[in-house]
Amino acid sequence: MGQSKHGVLEDPERVAVIRSYEDADFDMLAEIRRDPLMNAMLLTVVERTDDAAVREWIERRQTEPGGLFRIVADRHTGTGVGFIQIGQVHRKNGVGYGGLAVTPRFHGHGYGRAAITALVRLGRDELGLRKLMAEIRSDNIASIELHLAAGYRAIGVFSQHFLDATGSAHDVLLVEQLL
Numbered sequence: 032m033g034q035s036k037h038g039v040l041e042d043p044e045r046v047a048v049i050r051s052y053e054d055a056d057f058d059m060l061a062e063i064r065r066d067p068l069m070n071a072m073l074l075t076v077v078e079r080t081d082d083a084a085v086r087e088w089i090e091r092r093q094t095e096p097g098g099l100f101r102i103v104a105d106r107h108t109g110t111g112v113g114f115i116q117i118g119q120v121h122r123k124n125g126v127g128y129g130g131l132a133v134t135p136r137f138h139g140h141g142y143g144r145a146a147i148t149a150l151v152r153l154g155r156d157e158l159g160l161r162k163l164m165a166e167i168r169s170d171n172i173a174s175i176e177l178h179l180a181a182g183y184r185a186i187g188v189f190s191q192h193f194l195d196a197t198g199s200a201h202d203v204l205l206v207e208q209l210l
């Protein structure tokens with residue numbers, strides 16, 4: 032099996048396992064939730080980042096109707112490194128929005144690729160969706176490259192679509208993949 036330029040085996044799920052949330056993942060998720068740059072890339076403006084607010088966010092993610100929320104963990108150590116989620120699911124149409132994040136200190140090790148591979152597989156096989164979509168900031172090159180490499184196609188750009196925490200407007204690319 033070949034190596035990518037990050038030295039990761041090309042079977043992406045060899046580097047990570049996808050599992051349910053455990054209490055030990057709280058600090059990692061809080062780290063993501065408290066990181067302004069991550070929020071800016073996840074198209075979210077977080078008002079409260081105290082422990083209770085992070086717990087409420089995890090609870091909301093886990094109970095999203097028709098959706099899915101899982102932890103991306105290192106296959107060898109079991110350490111949580113990020114999450115995948117599917118939300119805004121339209122059951123009748125069989126479509127939903129996928130999202131993912133890897134905490135910055137674990138970037139560049141192939142976890143993102145493992146995460147998106149799992150996201151597509153779970154969207155299709157576990158939720159029975161026909162299509163996944165994603166909205167990505169136009170300047171989020173890492174995520175755009177990752178989605179295109181995973182089989183998504185670009186639909187178009189929403190102009191000045193996302194207002195970040197400082198009030199700056201950002202273009203947002205819409206991508207989709209039929210599963």
Ligand SMILES: CC(C)(COP(=O)(O)OP(=O)(O)OC[C@H]1O[C@@H](n2cnc3c(N)ncnc32)[C@H](O)[C@@H]1OP(=O)(O)O)[C@@H](O)C(=O)NCCC(=O)NCCS
Pocket residue numbers: 035036037069072073130131132133134137138139140141142143144145165166167168171172173174176177180
């Ligand atoms: C996008 C993100 C999940 C990538 O995670 P990662 O673990 O660093 O990604 P990987 O190491 O698996 O890299 C997979 C691919 O992503 C792309 N990529 C990752 N980092 C990149 C970068 N800095 N520049 C360009 N492409 C990049 C490449 O296509 C790469 O494949 P390659 O290694 O064959 O070149 C991570 O940067 C992240 O969490 N970003 C903030 C949150 C976010 O943007 N989520 C998506 C919202 S739509």
